[in-house]
Each structure stands twice: as C-alpha cells, then as structure tokens.
Amino acid sequence: IxxxxxxxxxxxxxxxxxxxxxxxxxxxxxxxxxxxxxxxxxxxxxxxxxxxxxxxxxxxxxxxxxxxxxxxxxxxxxxxxxxxDFVTRPAYQHALLTGDTEFLRLMLQQMHAFKIDPASLIHALQNHDELTTELVHFWTLHAHDMFMYKGQTIPGSILREHIREEMHERLSGEHAPYNLRFVTNGISCTTASLITATLGIRDLELITEDDIAQIQKIHLLLVMYNAMQPGVFALSGWDMVGALPLPAEAVAERMLDGDTRWIHRGGYDLAGLAPEEQASVRGIPKARDLYGSLDSQLQRSDSFASMVKKILAVRQAYGIASSKQILVPEVDSPGLLVMVHELPAGKGIQISALNFSAEVISEELTLAGFTPGTVVDMINETVEGDLSEDGRLMINLEPYEALSLRIVNSSGHF
Structure with a gap:
C-alpha cells in the first residue's frame, strides 16, 4: 500500500x-x-x-x-x-428526507463529544459510492448505549433501525423506484434523485421546469450545509450537471453481481464538448442532466454552477474552511439547523442557518456570549437584522432556504 x-x-x-x-x-x-x-x-x-x-x-x-x-x-x-464525513452525511440526508434535523443535531453533538473537529472532515455531496445508511456507530460499539431522540431515551440499535427504515422507505421502493438498494449498506442514488424523492416525484420522466427550479434550490441548500462549516467541501461532476440515475436496464450487465451503484455513475459532458455523444469513452450511458453543462451554466447568473461559485467565493473570502465550530444550538422548529462558527483572523462570528423542511420558519434564537451587532447576509450582502444586547436573533427562512450570516464587529466569549 x-x-x-x-x-x-x-x-x-x-x-x-x-x-x-x-x-x-x-x-x-x-x-x-x-x-x-x-x-x-x-x-x-x-x-x-x-x-x-x-x-x-x-x-x-x-x-x-x-x-x-x-x-x-x-x-x-x-x-x-x-x-x-461519515459522521453527518447520512444525517443531513435524513434531515432532508424527513424535514426534521433532530438526528442531524444529535450527530453534530456526538461529533463534538468525541472531539472530532469538523475542520478535519471532508463534507461532500455525491460520490461514486451509495448513500450509506449503515450507521456503524449505533450498530456495534454503541448498540446498547442510550440516546435521547423524539423525547424518548432509546438504545443505539433501535435508533439505528428507526433512522434506516425512514430513509429506505422515503428514498427507494414504491416511493422512488428509480433509486435502488445496495446490499445492506444503503441506497444507490444521485443527489438530484435524493431531492426528487424528497419532493415526492415518483416518475423522473414527468419532471417539469418548476420541479427543476425547486430541485436546484434544495441542491443549493445541501451545498450550503457542507460548504458553510469548517473543513473541506467536495462535490462531483454529477452534482454540477444535476445528473439523474440511469434506468436499471441501461446498466443491467454491470449489475449482474448485485452492484446497483452503476445507476448513479452515468456519463456526463461537464464542458459541453460532445453533446451528441450518448455514452462515455468507457461505455457508460449518458445520464439525463437537469442543469446542463458547466459552460452553459456559467453564462447564467441564476444557474446552479453560478450560485455555487458565489457561495465558494464567500467561503474563501472569510476563511470558513478554517473557522471553529463553537455552537450548535437547540431549536424549536423541526426543520431548522443552526451552526455558529468563529471566523479566523478576527473576522467575527458566522452563523449557518438552514431550513431542511417545506415549511416557513420564523424563530428567535438566544445566542449568549456574543457582542451585539448588525447581522449581514454574507452571500446577498443585505442586512438581515441585529443581534440584541441579550443575545436574541430572529431567523426567518423560506422553505429549503439557507443563509450564511455574519455578526459585524462581533467576537465570541468562548
């Protein structure tokens, strides 16, 4: 090796x-x-x-x-x-599928309990493997440990089975037949087909332009979750073009051994150089893409790639990759996740606020220990409110909306 x-x-x-x-x-x-x-x-x-x-x-x-x-x-x-990041990847997928971030917050808390720095993790969207639902932490060593979830104290093994059943039911089978189980490890799917399952789209052939706009919005929510926290952010060419899974029959010969992962490894033309080709040079059929090539997307300011570019520019400018995660507060709204980070080089406090649900969220947070100041939307460069003297901050989010906020001239007392 x-x-x-x-x-x-x-x-x-x-x-x-x-x-x-x-x-x-x-x-x-x-x-x-x-x-x-x-x-x-x-x-x-x-x-x-x-x-x-x-x-x-x-x-x-x-x-x-x-x-x-x-x-x-x-x-x-x-x-x-x-x-x-096998720590929170299944958990953020679960948050999206259920519209509830409680398991994701549990995993973030466990991560800190085991002194795993999120800056040491690669936070990713789709890769070549399946979406794993093994949840090994609760399967072996901590199967009999007790965890608080939904107001009840339950063993890790029971929590694991509950989370797995929810994910498998919503992400595959009758609800989303285009995503396939991969042995006992998880589900073969693309990020786009995870989102279509979330939206209740059963037939990928019936996706409309309005559906694509909604899929892109949710895709950007997942980008914001992974990119607006310490660590490395990773995404694939499949993400960039919005690739859908291949029909099972298109890769049936490759799946004879039971490896269903071939459905989410479709060919794609990232640069738009061979639009007439129907397969990759290795013979993998071309996947249907929802966003188009990178070249065509960069010509539109509202495209997925252009929005990702804008998000990454903010991430780079403020050094979010090397920030320190200092708080994941409890919240009342099921779909809300808030992560608070101390930016490097005295750049202040950054707050990632994400709505994983289809509901409008309006919730007042109490963030004790921070100097009050104006709260600015870092990506859209607009004023979103103020952190009060007693640490109160109002968070307003549309369905599946994500914000990266900065408390101007603020510093934490941690």
Missing amino acids: LGDALYALDCHGARGIRLDANGFLGVEARAEGPAWSESHPLSITGNQILGGMIRKAGGFSFQELNLTLDDIAQMSKGGADLSY
Missing part, C-alpha cells in the same frame, strides 16, 4: 492520496466470531505509518473510514490528515 502511495506521489504527480478501508489494515483471528480488525492496534499503527510517510513525501491523505466515531477519532491521531 505504501509503495502504491509513493508511486502515485512521485510518478503521477498526485498530492492527495485516498485511503479506503484503512481501518481494517490489521486482522487477527478470534476463537469465536468474526476476526478482530476494527480498532486493532495494527490498524491504528499501520494508518499512522501510511499517513506519516505520505506527509514525508510531500503529500496529504484522507481516509474513507465508515466506522464508529471512536475509531474515526482514534484513526485520525497521527494517521490520515482528513476523514470523509
């Missing part, structure tokens, strides 16, 4: 190395049951050797490690530089 990593760095010019399943580098037989691998000392040591050597060769690494939060935290000490 180390040889492959150094070859990629020295011969191919790579600078970032992805470590897949590096939590299983050490394997030891047990007298009974499955082998010991997760949390094995050799897994931890092997990861540290890999991460250290990659840094020595001038590169960096990130781990795609879908394990308990205990293991993610442990494997991040001296090992890979970054970890894929």
Whole structure:
C-alpha cells in the first residue's frame, strides 16, 4: 500500500492520496466470531505509518473510514490528515428526507463529544459510492448505549433501525423506484434523485421546469450545509450537471453481481464538448442532466454552477474552511439547523442557518456570549437584522432556504 502511495506521489504527480478501508489494515483471528480488525492496534499503527510517510513525501491523505466515531477519532491521531464525513452525511440526508434535523443535531453533538473537529472532515455531496445508511456507530460499539431522540431515551440499535427504515422507505421502493438498494449498506442514488424523492416525484420522466427550479434550490441548500462549516467541501461532476440515475436496464450487465451503484455513475459532458455523444469513452450511458453543462451554466447568473461559485467565493473570502465550530444550538422548529462558527483572523462570528423542511420558519434564537451587532447576509450582502444586547436573533427562512450570516464587529466569549 505504501509503495502504491509513493508511486502515485512521485510518478503521477498526485498530492492527495485516498485511503479506503484503512481501518481494517490489521486482522487477527478470534476463537469465536468474526476476526478482530476494527480498532486493532495494527490498524491504528499501520494508518499512522501510511499517513506519516505520505506527509514525508510531500503529500496529504484522507481516509474513507465508515466506522464508529471512536475509531474515526482514534484513526485520525497521527494517521490520515482528513476523514470523509461519515459522521453527518447520512444525517443531513435524513434531515432532508424527513424535514426534521433532530438526528442531524444529535450527530453534530456526538461529533463534538468525541472531539472530532469538523475542520478535519471532508463534507461532500455525491460520490461514486451509495448513500450509506449503515450507521456503524449505533450498530456495534454503541448498540446498547442510550440516546435521547423524539423525547424518548432509546438504545443505539433501535435508533439505528428507526433512522434506516425512514430513509429506505422515503428514498427507494414504491416511493422512488428509480433509486435502488445496495446490499445492506444503503441506497444507490444521485443527489438530484435524493431531492426528487424528497419532493415526492415518483416518475423522473414527468419532471417539469418548476420541479427543476425547486430541485436546484434544495441542491443549493445541501451545498450550503457542507460548504458553510469548517473543513473541506467536495462535490462531483454529477452534482454540477444535476445528473439523474440511469434506468436499471441501461446498466443491467454491470449489475449482474448485485452492484446497483452503476445507476448513479452515468456519463456526463461537464464542458459541453460532445453533446451528441450518448455514452462515455468507457461505455457508460449518458445520464439525463437537469442543469446542463458547466459552460452553459456559467453564462447564467441564476444557474446552479453560478450560485455555487458565489457561495465558494464567500467561503474563501472569510476563511470558513478554517473557522471553529463553537455552537450548535437547540431549536424549536423541526426543520431548522443552526451552526455558529468563529471566523479566523478576527473576522467575527458566522452563523449557518438552514431550513431542511417545506415549511416557513420564523424563530428567535438566544445566542449568549456574543457582542451585539448588525447581522449581514454574507452571500446577498443585505442586512438581515441585529443581534440584541441579550443575545436574541430572529431567523426567518423560506422553505429549503439557507443563509450564511455574519455578526459585524462581533467576537465570541468562548
């Protein structure tokens, strides 16, 4: 593995190395049951050797490690530089599907409890894999731990099954037949088809222009969640063009072994260079895209790509990637999520406020410990109100709207 990593760095010019399943580098037989691998000392040591050597060769690494939060935290000490956000990715998908952020807030709180810095995570939209619903944290080590959810204290194993059932029911099957289960791991879908399932669209052939506008709005909500917090933001070409899943029959030969992930790996023409082609150079059928090529989108200020560009410009200008998450307050509105960050270089306090529901939200927050000041919409450059002397702030959000707010001339007392 180390040889492959150094070859990629020295011969191919790579600078970032992805470590897949590096939590299983050490394997030891047990007298009974499955082998010991997760949390094995050799897994931890092997990861540290890999991460250290990659840094020595001038590169960096990130781990795609879908394990308990205990293991993610442990494997991040001296090992890979970054970890894929398996902490909140299933949770923010659940928030969208249900219009309720309680499980997402629970996961953000668990992340801080295990001292996992969100700045160390890669917060992503679609990638080549399925939307995982394994929820390993509640499946193994914390199956019998008690968690507060919906006003009740329930074991982790019961919480896991409840969340999985909700996601599977809303995201696949009769409700959204174009998304397919992938063994027991999760659901094969694109970000766009996650959103169509949320909107109750059962037949992708019936999507209207109004539907596309709504899909784009929700897609931008998910961009805002991932981009307006500390850490790395990642999105794919499938996201950029708004790709829908391929019909199962179009990739039936590739799915003979049960790997349904091929439906969300459709070909796309990102630069608009070959609009007449119906398949990629590797023979993958071209997916239907809702937004068009990047080239055509950048000619319109209201397109998905142009809006993402605007969001990323704000993220870059204020150093949100290297900010510090200092508060995830409790809220009354089910669909509301608020994350408060201390910006670097004395740039003040930033607040990400997101509405994951189809309902209008108007809620007053109390943010104690901050200097009062004018609250500005960082993206639209408009004044949204004031943080009062006693820390009160009114949040007003339309359905599926997200705001990045900054308290001007403010600093936290944390």
